[in-house]
Amino acid sequence: MATERAYRRLRTDKDVKKLMRRYYTKSKILPRIPFIKPKIAWLTSGAPVELLYAFDVLPLYPENYGALVGAAKTGVPLCEVAEAHGWSQDLCSYARSSLGSMLKPKISPMNGLRKPDMLICGNNICGTVLKWYEAAAHYYNVPIFVFDTPPIRGEALEAHQKEYVMNQVEDLIAFLEKHTGKKYSEEKLIEVGQYSNDAVTLWKQILYECKAKPSPLNCADRFLAMAPIVTLRGTKEAVDFYQKLLTEVQERVAQGVGAIREEKVRLLWDNIPIWYSLYSFFNTLAAQGVVFPVDTYTHAWSGEFGDDPAEAIATRYSDIYLNKTLNHKIELMVRLIKEFQLDGYVLHSDRSCKRYSLGQPISKKIITERTSVPGVIIEADMVDSRAFSEEQVKTRIEGLLEMMA
Amino acid sequence: MRSSHISLKEAQGFREALENPMQAYAQLQTDGGKPVIGYFTDLVPIELIHAAGGQPSRLFPSPKSDEPLDSLVQTFCCSYLRNFLSSTLETELKKAFSGFVFSNNFCDSLTNVIDIFEHAFPDFPFLVLNQPVASTNANVESFFRAEVQLLAERLAQITSHQPDDKSIQESMKLYEGIRKFQSELEAAYYAHHAQVAFSDFAAVLAGKELLPAEKYEEVLGRVLEEFQGIENSNDTNRPSIIITGGMLHDLKIIDAIEESGISIVGELLLFGRKDYEMRFNYSKPPFDALVSSYLGKVPAATRYDLSRKTDRLLTLIKEKNAAGVIHLNWKFCDPDAFESVMIKNALEKEKTPFLMIETDPQRSNLEQIKTRCQAFCEILEAK
Numbered sequence: 001m002a003t004e005r006a007y008r009r010l011r012t013d014k015d016v017k018k019l020m021r022r023y024y025t026k027s028k029i030l031p032r033i034p035f036i037k038p039k040i041a042w043l044t045s046g047a048p049v050e051l052l053y054a055f056d057v058l059p060l061y062p063e064n065y066g067a068l069v070g071a072a073k074t075g076v077p078l079c080e081v082a083e084a085h086g087w088s089q090d091l092c093s094y095a096r097s098s099l100g101s102m103l104k105p106k107i108s109p110m111n112g113l114r115k116p117d118m119l120i121c122g123n124n125i126c127g128t129v130l131k132w133y134e135a136a137a138h139y140y141n142v143p144i145f146v147f148d149t150p151p152i153r154g155e156a157l158e159a160h161q162k163e164y165v166m167n168q169v170e171d172l173i174a175f176l177e178k179h180t181g182k183k184y185s186e187e188k189l190i191e192v193g194q195y196s197n198d199a200v201t202l203w204k205q206i207l208y209e210c211k212a213k214p215s216p217l218n219c220a221d222r223f224l225a226m227a228p229i230v231t232l233r234g235t236k237e238a239v240d241f242y243q244k245l246l247t248e249v250q251e252r253v254a255q256g257v258g259a260i261r262e263e264k265v266r267l268l269w270d271n272i273p274i275w276y277s278l279y280s281f282f283n284t285l286a287a288q289g290v291v292f293p294v295d296t297y298t299h300a301w302s303g304e305f306g307d308d309p310a311e312a313i314a315t316r317y318s319d320i321y322l323n324k325t326l327n328h329k330i331e332l333m334v335r336l337i338k339e340f341q342l343d344g345y346v347l348h349s350d351r352s353c354k355r356y357s358l359g360q361p362i363s364k365k366i367i368t369e370r371t372s373v374p375g376v377i378i379e380a381d382m383v384d385s386r387a388f389s390e391e392q393v394k395t396r397i398e399g400l401l402e403m404m405a
Numbered sequence: 406m407r408s409s410h411i412s413l414k415e416a417q418g419f420r421e422a423l424e425n426p427m428q429a430y431a432q433l434q435t436d437g438g439k440p441v442i443g444y445f446t447d448l449v450p451i452e453l454i455h456a457a458g459g460q461p462s463r464l465f466p467s468p469k470s471d472e473p474l475d476s477l478v479q480t481f482c483c484s485y486l487r488n489f490l491s492s493t494l495e496t497e498l499k500k501a502f503s504g505f506v507f508s509n510n511f512c513d514s515l516t517n518v519i520d521i522f523e524h525a526f527p528d529f530p531f532l533v534l535n536q537p538v539a540s541t542n543a544n545v546e547s548f549f550r551a552e553v554q555l556l557a558e559r560l561a562q563i564t565s566h567q568p569d570d571k572s573i574q575e576s577m578k579l580y581e582g583i584r585k586f587q588s589e590l591e592a593a594y595y596a597h598h599a600q601v602a603f604s605d606f607a608a609v610l611a612g613k614e615l616l617p618a619e620k621y622e623e624v625l626g627r628v629l630e631e632f633q634g635i636e637n638s639n640d641t642n643r644p645s646i647i648i649t650g651g652m653l654h655d656l657k658i659i660d661a662i663e664e665s666g667i668s669i670v671g672e673l674l675l676f677g678r679k680d681y682e683m684r685f686n687y688s689k690p691p692f693d694a695l696v697s698s699y700l701g702k703v704p705a706a707t708r709y710d711l712s713r714k715t716d717r718l719l720t721l722i723k724e725k726n727a728a729g730v731i732h733l734n735w736k737f738c739d740p741d742a743f744e745s746v747m748i749k750n751a752l753e754k755e756k757t758p759f760l761m762i763e764t765d766p767q768r769s770n771l772e773q774i775k776t777r778c779q780a781f782c783e784i785l786e787a788k
Binding site: 085086087088090091092095121123126127128130131132134135138144146148150151153160161163164167168171325326327349351354355357358359360361362365379 | 475476477478479481482483509510511512513514516517518520521523524533535537538539540542544545547548551552706707708709711736737739740742743744745746747749750761763
């Protein structure tokens with residue numbers, strides 16, 4: 001008799017896979033069709049993609065591709081290519097695998113990302129992207145736009161900081177006009193902005209449905225389902241997909257069906273996933289009744305497109321989890337632990353992501369003081385499996401579960 | 406330094422101070438008569454700190470510091486900043502400093518370390534200066550001017566004195582005088598680089614952070630006099646190089662390079678030429694002048710615009726007739742680690758040999774560095 005799986009697959013898993021396959025296929029085929037031939041931009045996950053869609057630019061995300069590289073377990077050979085060209089093993093593995101993939105596309109999934117016509121780099125997620133994109137701009141000899149969003153130390157940007165970011169939105173529009181040969185249309189941006197709003201609203205609804213017991217989604221479900229909110233934010237496809245996913249999630253909640261067969265322990269996940277171990281990590285824990293109804297990584301998108309697109313872009317793309325202080329991160333995790341009624345938390349100390357990880361020992365102490373639930377820090381890397389010791393991580397998680405028993 | 410080098414008298418005190426900078430800051434706080442304000446990074450306008458009645462002192466790492474940091478931060482944080490946290494935990498901080506000015510939006514490690522510091526020292530005063538990363542334009546200048554003006558207002562929280570246009574301009578003139586002196590010193594060093602160790606020159610440059618500005622000017626005068634007494638004979642066969650990267654003050658690393666037989670004829674480090682080549686335009690209002698000069702510096706690795714750095718480096722290589730470049734990088738400093746490869750690639754096109762040295766404030770790989778420098782020296786000699 002076949003053993004029943006500890007987790008339940010979503011029907012919409014197939015849709016997201018199909019959607020992403022189509023997205024990457026389009027990026028390979030469309031630039032070859034003379035009458036269409038869209039401009040290709042590489043951009044960071046925190047860059048204002050709505051503007052690019054408003055200019056009919058096809059956006060590609062090296063970070064999303066990095067996740068794909070990690071999940072395909074091709075991170076190590078690609079990182080090694082970059083290292084052989086002098087890039088330090090201490091650098092971000094998204095950056096290293098991306099540089100490796102640029103140097104050796106033949107050993108990369110889908111033969112690498114399509115060569116960009118331009119680069120759009122937003123530093124609201126980290127400073128690493130600045131140098132990574134600068135290296136890519138040199139390699140491909142293409143123009144780059146740096147979208148600089150000062151870190152927020154209070155609740156919001158100060159007036160002069162907001163003005164600085166808003167002026168850059170104007171500069172970015174001029175940059176796109178120059179490099180696409182198209183005129184800016186506010187009407188089109190508002191239309192794209194509406195799709196973006198709709199997708200973000202649906203995504204947030206989906207995330208908050210996981211307050212239900214049992215949780216309708218586990219971490220791996222959300223990490224897979226987040227791909228369109230990153231890459232297709234501002235398109236109708238993203239809205240349609242999230243509408244379908246929300247329906248399925250609400251069905252699960254209504255029927256009391258959880259993401260895993262038997263939910264015993266509810267934990268929070270902090271940081272980027274360990275992509276090469278995504279399913280084995282979460283599904284092994286699922287077999288022990290451990291579910292992750294919430295994480296900080298997929299909660300990154302918020303904010304509304306209002307009447308003033310420059311103002312909306314400045315606010316939305318500054319007010320980002322990683323662009324705020326450690327206190328803000330702690331506040332969010334404390335709130336999520338309480339709201340989602342969690343039993344504990346796992347902080348992934350990701351060697352590749354200093355902005356996300358540094359200071360987690362402080363977070364751990366304060367979160368436990370304020371929530372009375374235990375937590376654990378596990379050390380790994382999102383793409384480079386050489387920095388991951390499965391046994392060590394397993395021991396730490398087991399220790400956490402024993403504390404909760 | 407090599408045994409054949411003539412030792413600069415004034416450099417020796419700074420060499421010792423740099424081995425235990427926390428003690429040097431404490432002495433400055435006691436003897437200097439002004440509140441010492443420690444700062445990171447190259448875009449912090451020290452003239453403002455001085456005009457507000459403070460003594461600006463750049464934060465040097467402490468080679469002997471080894472306070473464990475497990476409860477605060479992970480091991481893959483920039484080694485320089487880990488060392489800063491470690492040394493502040495070991496020190497009676499208020500004896501050494503009255504406050505800090507941290508640059509934000511500089512690098513990921515520093516952005517996070519500001520938060521970590523706030524948790525470790527909840528009552529210790531510090532100010533944050535947000536800096537731009539993009540290339541300079543009118544919007545960037547306007548943003549940075551507003552940040553610098555805010556810093557000026559907030560400095561009074563530490564020094565109890567609000568700087569005004571007049572005091573800022575006086576401080577600008579004082580530090581510009583020092584920078585001109587340092588430029589003269591660099592010319593004197595270059596004329597005598599066969600006889601004088603670069604590490605001595607670097608120690609004197611670093612002294613700016615360890616003495617009140619007025620006293621430091623006097624020291625520079627004495628060092629220049631000392632140079633006048635040294636016979637000029639640069640007929641050396643030793644291969645000459647330029648050093649780039651983040652460190653200037655780590656004299657043991659610089660000594661290791663020189664002991665390998667290499668002669669250092671110039672630098673393009675974070676604090677050195679990039680700073681002392683800066684001049685102000687006094688026809689502009691003080692804040693405008695400060696902002697345009699600071700943003701006009703050859704950018705740190707943390708900012709976008711590598712070509713400004715490589716262009717300056719290639720010019721410098723020609724000016725100094727250098728045969729190669731050694732890039733110095735702190736362990737886990739991502740911006741410099743990225744930039745070292747981009748500089749290497751730019752130099753390869755010019756067929757200029759390049760060596761990247763990575764270390765930490767404790768110089769845990771000093772012996773390995775010596776071996777690599779010797780090998781690099783042989784490559785340069787064989788050219």
